[in-house]
């Protein structure tokens with residue numbers, strides 16, 4: 001990684017007050033007089049985390065984000081799903097251990113030589129990056145992203161779908177308090193989804209909102225089923241968390257929604273993240289996102305992931321993380337809708 005050693009001055013060399021002022025101006029932060037001092041302390045602690053992480057990774061992947069004035073706990077409480085749901089039922093039909101051989105799509109064989117990279121954003125299957133705001137509704141964005149892609153492949157028509165319908169009307173899930181894409185897929189199978197335009201997002205301030213029945217009378221998107229694909233496509237190996245199988249499913253059937261331990265994403269800036277401290281178990285997954293592509297950069301394989309924290313976060317709203325290590329659980333709970 002020749003680019004790793006940047007000529008950026010050490011944080012201790014630049015004026016902290018200036019860095020703080022720039023941060024506040026950039027992200028339009030305002031605080032009460034009482035709050036300002038404690039926010040500054042948290043910001044300084046985050047600068048130290050950023051420095052340590054970049055040193056450990058040998059690359060400048062972390063930096064000052066719009067979440068840099070929050071502790072990790074505050075960030076989790078406001079933007080992630082801090083109460084993971086009981087997944088016992090949701091895990092069907094997958095046995096959870098990858099002992100059963102299932103291949104998705106059924107008729108697909110493993111590509112003998114999958115392309116070294118693929119990006120659905122360059123092939124029309126991905127709508128622009130959205131913003132969930134301060135609402136634990138990531139599961140609804142993961143769901144719409146997945147269905148938008150599946151629909152695009154089936155009908156060659158990319159239509160942005162309504163997260164608000166899921167947040168307000170899907171009773172199995174918990175709106176801004178979290179949910180599971182599996183349950184949301186079941187809702188879509190039964191009720192269909194209207195477009196973003198028909199039922200725009202209003203939960204950015206944290207209120208799930210009442211279901212507006214009048215807005216959901218003319219759904220445009222339905223799915224027939226959903227599958228757990230984490231271990232599919234690898235019938236020969238029966239390997240758990242098979243990221244090769246995910247590549248096959250991604251290419252054949254479009255972007256895939258996954259769960260991820262998103263704590264390393266709070267201070268993510270650019271490049272391929274390879275965090276040391278993140279969980280891979282299903283219980284450790286606290287955020288839903290959409291895998292849209294993969295590739296290799298400077299010898300490092302990565303997944304390209306669409307997030308729902310607007311375009312002023314990450315790489316224009318996207319995240320890249322090292323591929324092949326089930327890093328942060330990217331392959332621990334990959335699910336996909338079926339047209």
Ligand SMILES: *[C@@H]1O[C@H](CO)[C@@H](O)[C@H](O)[C@H]1NC(C)=O
Nearest residue numbers: 084085086087088089090283
């Ligand atoms: C999860 O749900 C299953 C089935 O309803 C139940 O048997 C189990 O005790 C639950 N686990 C927890 C941790 O609540």
Ligand SMILES: *[C@@H]1O[C@H](CO)[C@@H](O)[C@H](O)[C@H]1NC(C)=O
Nearest residue numbers: 156157158159195219220221
């Ligand atoms: C694409 O689908 C949407 C939603 O069903 C529809 O309103 C629109 O007319 C379609 N566009 C084309 C070009 O078919």
